[in-house]
Amino acid sequence: MPDTPAPPAVGLRETVEKIRVLKHVPPTGFLRTHVFSLDHKVIGKQYLDLALVAVLTGMVLSWLMRFHLAYPDVAIPGLGRLAPTRAAGGVMTPELYLSLMTMHGTIMVFFVLTTAPFAGFGNFVLPIQVGAEDMAFPRFNMMSFWVTLVAFLVLLAAFFVPDGPPLSGWTAYAPLSAIGKDAGPGQGGGQTLWALSIAIFCVGQLLGALNFIATTLDLRARGMTFMRMPYSTWAWFITAVIGLIAFSVLLPACILLILDRVAGTSFFIPAGLVVSDRLQPHSGGSPLLWQHLFWFFGHPEVYIAILPGFGIISHILPVFARKPLLGPKVAVACMAAIAFLSYTVWGHHMFLSGMNPLSATLFSVPTLIITIPATIMVLLWIGTVYGGRLRLTTACLFCLGFISVFVSGGISGFFLAQPSIDTYLHGTYFVVGHFHFVMGVAAMFGIFAGTYFWFPKMYGRMMNETLGKIHFTLTLIGVYATFMPMHYLGLAGNVRRYSAFTDDYMKGSLPLHRFITAAALFTGAVQLIFLVNLVWSRLRGAKAPDNPWQATSLEWSVPSPPPFDNFGGKHPVVAHGPDEYGRTGPEGDFVMQAAPTAGGTA
């Protein structure tokens, strides 16, 4: 054997240097530890706390809307004082209703369904699952959260400008959103703040996506091959790629919208537009351009909200079924296929925009095709549960609930994917029921499953299972009672975005609207059980062991909560896939990912 040449001095120096730089020392000051933290775990929790505040805000807004829909003439106590011009005597004007709708949609889609499942859980869990000490760019990661918080505050500021929040919906269709004050109350400062908030939000999420991608590609532990990554990590990685593309397009759209509003340009405003008896000083713009740019982001956004749920469910179900996920490679391929196809279907939101029937067909076909990987995922989950020794924990129940609401919401998607049927249904409650099930409730169930599952790792304490099961059962009943009847309303021709149905042919729908309102208030009240459980468990919950669920992925091989550098100065070496359940291992019927192999090679 030839002599091995001595390594050059530069290599040694570099190694020593690298070790010094990589030494991950926890901060000591209060600000760096708890507020402006660079630690992905703290940032993940901050994102989840932000999402909690946002979801409560959004839910209160929906209660106000639902109450008004059910009892259009009854005053809401206190509302008159909060919005004297828009709710004189406590009865809201149609404009205020639209403002609440806009803010509800915007807050829920951006600050709950994007932040919690992706930025929240992803931040906390992904680096540990791949075996890294932190994200690739901790400073960008911290900026990502604080920029998102600023975006949230800018959006909330719209409540406090003289005209109140915008009324153009979470989709902010131009020219309504682009021409300013003349378009109605809330279309002045409120709409500008909306556009600004979303632009800032895009920057925050791009910084987050950058981190997710670089961390997954470059910071995986030794032995953590792509096919050994847990499905949740796969889902966050794929979601980051979707988000990178989607927010890269929404940001320019918002910048152009802001320019139309404040700089007098005409990107989205056509010529000769008369609004509020005033000829608008714009010409030549294209309102459809906004719709295209928005939905090129907007449809993938649906998958930004739901794919982390796919990952969380795929990760959690095998743990509680004590069985590997059926078709692991198929699952990853399906998620990737969904990500790709999500960029080919945006036009199905625009069937009513007067598009050429041929274009409508071109968007309809991939919309139907995307249901194939989604259906395969559902079958894989059912197949995983089938024949397993199911442990019905709260997290597991929410996974099963996820499958149920995703199927219920997904089936109505088949109808809406067809331009001819969508022409009738698009403007009705059918669509409201559809997207609340498939995107809203399903994603929320993913968030709940993730919370009950990872809470012990996050806070070192167990959540109360009894309260959890009550929470699950009542929530499942509540969401079905709320959103299922909306499909019937839609089929009956009940249009959406109206603030009241008292004086016309839709009067007959009022009893059902009252039922939905009761169900929505009930579902909201049930969430108090969850809140109590969160607070109580954080303070008084039973102490959590390192691996309470007997799971295999790396986050369960470290203490609960994990130390600052996640692995206590050690570098994990991965020798197994994420799904080694139902076999004999040293600790039971499973083998941890970081467990040494039989030959002791790892």
Add this chain to the structure above:
Amino acid sequence: MDTLKLSPPSSPARTGVWVGIATITLSFAAYTSAMVVRQGSGADWQHVALPRILYFNTLLLLASSATLEAGRRRLEVDWALEALEGRAGAFSGPGVAWLSATMALGLLFIAGQVIAWRGLAARGLFLATNPASDFFYVFTALHGLHLLGGVTALGYVLARLRAASAGPPRAALGAASLYWHFMDVLWLYLLLVLATRL
């Protein structure tokens, strides 16, 4: 056979810049498609003659890429010598001068772009004057903003070089260079779009 496989070599900085390049490319693709749609949507598109100084600015930017490469090569040699001979002082050599020249050329480019704006303004063409001038200002301003990010990145590399305590900032310099060259390519693309479509 051992099931253990090595993960790919870590280079988060480089990956990060590539991801950033993807983001910026996509957003400029969005602006470009907006421009194509806007051009076809109204009858108000008016041709805007590009200010001549843009071509001079282009030369400045191309020169900055050349000085950056010269500086990077020089620093690599200095670092290698330093490591082999234990010689210090690489951080004040010509490499640093080349990097400083790159930053100066970048700032000159931006100053040149501002002169171009003033030229357009003197012709009565402002942001909202007509759709073609809209896009001229949007493209150039956003590119300039991104280039300032590159200047900041080079400033960071220079600061790391002066501090010298953390060893050669090889990864940072590599990532900053990649980004800087991309800014060149992006500008050439934008110039082509502006020259052919405005």
